[in-house]
Amino acid sequence: MSLKPTNILLRGMEKESSATIENYISEDGYKALEKALKEMKPEEIVAEVAKARIRGRGGAGFEAGRKWGFLPKGVDKPVYLACNADESEPGTFKDRHIMEHCPHRLLEGCLLACYAIGSKTGYIYVRGEFPGAQQSLWRAIDEAHEKGYMGEKILGTDFSCEIYVHTGAGAYVCGEETGMLSSIEGGRGHPRLKPPFPAVEGLFRCPTIVNNVETLSNVPFVIHEGADAFLALGTDDTPGPKLFCVSGHVEKPGCYEFEAGANLKELLEHCGGVWKGRKLKGIIPGGASAHILKPDEIDVSMDFGSMARAGSILGSAGMIVLDETTCIVELLRNALEFFAHESCGQCTPCREGTGWAKKIVTRIEAGEGTMEDIDKLWEVADNFEGMGGKTICALADAAAWPTKSYVEKFRDEFEEHVRLGRCPMKG
Amino acid sequence: MAEGNGVFPPDNLKAEFDGIVARYPKKTAALIPILMRLQEEFQHITTEDMDGLAAYLDTTPAHVLGVVTFYTMFSQKKRGKHHIYLCKTLSCHIRGAEELLSLFEEKLGVKAHSGDASGDGEFSIDTGECLGLCEQAPCVLVDDQAIGNITPEMVDQIIEELRG
Numbered sequence A: 001m002s003l004k005p006t007n008i009l010l011r012g013m014e015k016e017s018s019a020t021i022e023n024y025i026s027e028d029g030y031k032a033l034e035k036a037l038k039e040m041k042p043e044e045i046v047a048e049v050a051k052a053r054i055r056g057r058g059g060a061g062f063e064a065g066r067k068w069g070f071l072p073k074g075v076d077k078p079v080y081l082a083c084n085a086d087e088s089e090p091g092t093f094k095d096r097h098i099m100e101h102c103p104h105r106l107l108e109g110c111l112l113a114c115y116a117i118g119s120k121t122g123y124i125y126v127r128g129e130f131p132g133a134q135q136s137l138w139r140a141i142d143e144a145h146e147k148g149y150m151g152e153k154i155l156g157t158d159f160s161c162e163i164y165v166h167t168g169a170g171a172y173v174c175g176e177e178t179g180m181l182s183s184i185e186g187g188r189g190h191p192r193l194k195p196p197f198p199a200v201e202g203l204f205r206c207p208t209i210v211n212n213v214e215t216l217s218n219v220p221f222v223i224h225e226g227a228d229a230f231l232a233l234g235t236d237d238t239p240g241p242k243l244f245c246v247s248g249h250v251e252k253p254g255c256y257e258f259e260a261g262a263n264l265k266e267l268l269e270h271c272g273g274v275w276k277g278r279k280l281k282g283i284i285p286g287g288a289s290a291h292i293l294k295p296d297e298i299d300v301s302m303d304f305g306s307m308a309r310a311g312s313i314l315g316s317a318g319m320i321v322l323d324e325t326t327c328i329v330e331l332l333r334n335a336l337e338f339f340a341h342e343s344c345g346q347c348t349p350c351r352e353g354t355g356w357a358k359k360i361v362t363r364i365e366a367g368e369g370t371m372e373d374i375d376k377l378w379e380v381a382d383n384f385e386g387m388g389g390k391t392i393c394a395l396a397d398a399a400a401w402p403t404k405s406y407v408e409k410f411r412d413e414f415e416e417h418v419r420l421g422r423c424p425m426k427g
Numbered sequence B: 001m002a003e004g005n006g007v008f009p010p011d012n013l014k015a016e017f018d019g020i021v022a023r024y025p026k027k028t029a030a031l032i033p034i035l036m037r038l039q040e041e042f043q044h045i046t047t048e049d050m051d052g053l054a055a056y057l058d059t060t061p062a063h064v065l066g067v068v069t070f071y072t073m074f075s076q077k078k079r080g081k082h083h084i085y086l087c088k089t090l091s092c093h094i095r096g097a098e099e100l101l102s103l104f105e106e107k108l109g110v111k112a113h114s115g116d117a118s119g120d121g122e123f124s125i126d127t128g129e130c131l132g133l134c135e136q137a138p139c140v141l142v143d144d145q146a147i148g149n150i151t152p153e154m155v156d157q158i159i160e161e162l163r164g
């Protein structure tokens, strides 16, 4: 599918006033909330969202409506919404764009979700490195209170709801949903074993729905325009609009909104192509965790299914473009420094394995590695790839995928480092 | 105690902290937001404040310490008045972050991850993981200001402006 621009998630972003409630209301903002509260029952909202098949934009692609349906019925405990705005997957900055430029769309999405799942309290977990997004959201929360869209008896109905911003303090693993819950509760960001899933036992041991910023920001459109309008966008695999984050060696880096399923190659062209007229070496398509794609592999539709068939992931849709001067060994060393630093240390294969892989690749980069080291590197990663329940969370997989794919697809570069005893790219 | 008067929370922050606690069904949930404010106000988290905060939130000093050491934005050593996070992750790395780091370190006279602040107490610097500003790589976060598309030529000017 080619590129089809949409103007939903970042609508009005080009205006100075995009973040204000006046602007949002002038663009039909909060109409979905009004419609929901006055004309729809909570289960009708869940049904509409399920019908739209909004796949989770946090990276895993799980359908939001199905997740909301997992809430246990008739439990005598409060239900919470926890919006994941940790956005720390390297190469990703779409949620920041929503929060800074269109905070009310997210708030309306949170309010609709809370109404649908029977929650009176939502927390938006924003990473500590996003002070601008936090300020933007707090301002929007104040405005929503003033206009009666938040607080007690919203729009004169019986629905009362508060949304709070909760700050993180620097830890990638807090983006993993259960790590985030541990962090909101005031602990180290340690992920927890699942089951129980958060929908059954989450925040403060109560049923909790966790959704990404972009996922929730789709909800107002689905309720206002209807699930069919949403399904008319994107692909059958991944309906709806989608934000793409483009960075690295590219002429026009930025956050772009297209229908899901945008063609990766065309997207690169849309962004002015590889910078400085250089040749493409590869693209990391879905954040640092994604398997790398070579230039002959990028004619692919950016939806969850197509990316999986292409041997990678849509993930967070953070595309990092690499030009011909990039040293893949150095890149992997950089990525593994990240993952080794961010492993929370609870599981031995992840803690030890990421550190070990980092050591091996550092050695190879310095020209001190052996051919066996290259196989070892792949094997170590294969071993900490958590499939089969060796680790609590998927951070270990996130580290394994780039490691294995860089070695598989650019093996000659690793070998050249060994043969030459130095980096061939650095003269 | 950062204020040195033995009372936690300090008078000027009490109302704010009580407000944070009121957002949650359990007091300990206020821990990280309050630590972030203390870090911002005093550039570090002192043992006295950890003890005071533990009592204030009905938790243990050991728990507070465990949290302080887990998150990279907290520091037990006093940082500079302006703390610079320089992103060194993929998109910034491939667009010149390393060169910027040596420039900042040289001009500020302070090393990343040393835990030290510059002699005048104005600056400290750490490398950080992806700051979510990759479209502006290479970039830094200083206090609550994001600065992107940094070229080596801009480093002097950035430092001058922060000095104010």
Ligand SMILES: Cc1cc2nc3c(=O)[nH]c(=O)nc-3n(C[C@H](O)[C@H](O)[C@H](O)COP(=O)(O)O)c2cc1C
Pocket: A055, A056, A057, A058, A059, A060, A061, A062, A064, A084, A085, A086, A087, A088, A089, A172, A173, A174, A175, A176, A177, A178, A210, A211, A212, A213, A215, A216, A393, A394, A395, A398
């Ligand atoms: C190591 C790791 C980091 C993650 N980081 C994020 C993140 O920063 N933001 C996010 O929304 N989801 C992140 N996720 C995915 C979440 O665990 C979860 O699937 C998501 O928040 C659910 O929301 P969604 O269904 O709306 O996508 C991460 C997962 C892992 C394993």
Ligand code: SF4
Pocket: A173, A190, A191, A342, A343, A344, A345, A346, A347, A348, A350, A351, A391, A392, A393, A394, A395, A396
């Ligand atoms: S897989 Fe890694 S990050 Fe996840 S819980 Fe285990 S040690 Fe922590």
Ligand code: FES
Pocket: A090, A091, A092, B087, B088, B089, B090, B091, B092, B093, B129, B130, B131, B132, B133, B134, B135, B137, B139
């Ligand atoms: S890689 Fe530097 S901000 Fe994302």
